[in-house]
Amino acid sequence: MTTSPAAWLTWLEARNKNFANPTGFLSITNLVWLTNEPQTIQGISGSWWAEGDTVFVNDSNTGNHSWPIEPRGEISFDYDGIKVELASRNGQLVVRPRDPNNQMLQSFEGVITFDYNPGFCVTATLEASDAPKEVVVGSVVEGMTHAYISPGALVFSIEGNEYRLTAFDKANSEDLTVYYKDSTSGNITYGTGRSVNAFHQEDGSYILDFNYSGNFPCSYTDFATCPVSPVENKLPIAIEAGEKKPLYRNTVEGIMSQVAK
Template identity: 40%
Template sequence: MTSAQITDRAQFGREWEEWHRAHEARRADPHGFLAVTGLHWLTSESTSFDGIPGLWSTGPDGPVVDLDEGESLDVAGAPATVEYGFGPIAERDGVTVGFDGGVIEVAKRGGHDILRPRRADHPFLASYAGTPTYVPNPRWRVAARFEAFDVARPTSVGSAVDGLTHVYEAPGELVFTLAGEEFRLVAFPGRGPGDLLVLFTDATSGITTYAANRSLGVPAPDADGWTVLDFNRAVNLPCAYTDFATCPLPPAENRLPIGIEAGEKTPLSRVQADDLVGAPA
């Protein structure tokens, strides 16, 4: 369905409100990204980190935590009270373990094993009052044609953290028309089977929308290669809210020269870290 096919603008607005309310609820979950209190980079040297139990290190066999007497973690519902090895973690994957006061995300980003503690009592989470948005408008919902590459292309992009690189297997490009002009966006794999993800900036970036990036989920193309880009559902990545994020930046091809006046705007506040100790050089 393109914008021209939408006749009930009130219904369109209600559906968008319902979607955005659910998106905000996930964002403000007690252990969601607004609850992250730090970003720690693991090395071969056993290291302690403020506020979380254990000495942490990593190597070819993945992250390891050495817990002292009286320290424990909840790992998949079972207590860990001594040394615990997580095994190798795949890129963009991770596990979450519990501790007294919160949870810890143990993950791999840009080839580095990291820890991100999350606490439900984090002041930033408590003070979060929502993200401003543009008023939803069907004109920003456009048909797009997916043009698959012959072979998925490894695509390296920068990160919100200096020195970190993300690599995605791009399956193809999305081609669409706005105001009579054709544009293309490199697409990455999305969450569901066949779904796509677009990272982009546009002429509003750094003015009314977050400067570094926005993200848009795209439904799987149909049998003829057609899908829909609903820019009303363009959202901020975690790096718009906190320095404790490793979000990817858009590929150079996805810097649109026009203003996409739709979706989420720049957040009203964000967490800034004085120093990301041990970040990749």
């Protein structure tokens, strides 16, 4: 893992490309939790409902259809001129329409970041737990939780002061992921925190480069089910590195301005 300014610019370019995806998170126009009662969904034709782990639609335009969804799984497909995502979250099924003409997507001008600061690229060691444990964190959706496996805490120093952050396993990787908040959260950066990867080194240490701290999708839209940072992962310092709060946010009331300093 290279953490030079040039490599960071490549990462930033990839982030911008991802957010500008015509059917990515910024194209989502709604988030609807399905029940066993048929309901219409703004932006999609037909009546939609769920029974068990299956989503159903009765549509005079396209006919009747059903899709089984794996626990915590998701599928997406073209439907009636747009992209539709079906997902399982906390045992409930949701529908999210994705429209490439969504105003939020059209207004996106790129990720806003701090300048690259090498002082926020640190070496961390893993303070391993006796055994990996499940850590349950909250969500931006009230009453919802997310569960992750943690091997322990990453310990590191910034300007001579030691800090530790609970880390989570990454699938099929020796690298780890950290969800954290700091004293910029809710002001310059998004309030529920940011995510950063810790890259495993041959000597067993980790490179934790906060310049690669990224926003959760919920920083851009109400129509997300993102986790919030673990309570213990609040740093008492300002991590002025990585992504800042986006300029705009897609809400149930429309596109709203956010102050990004």
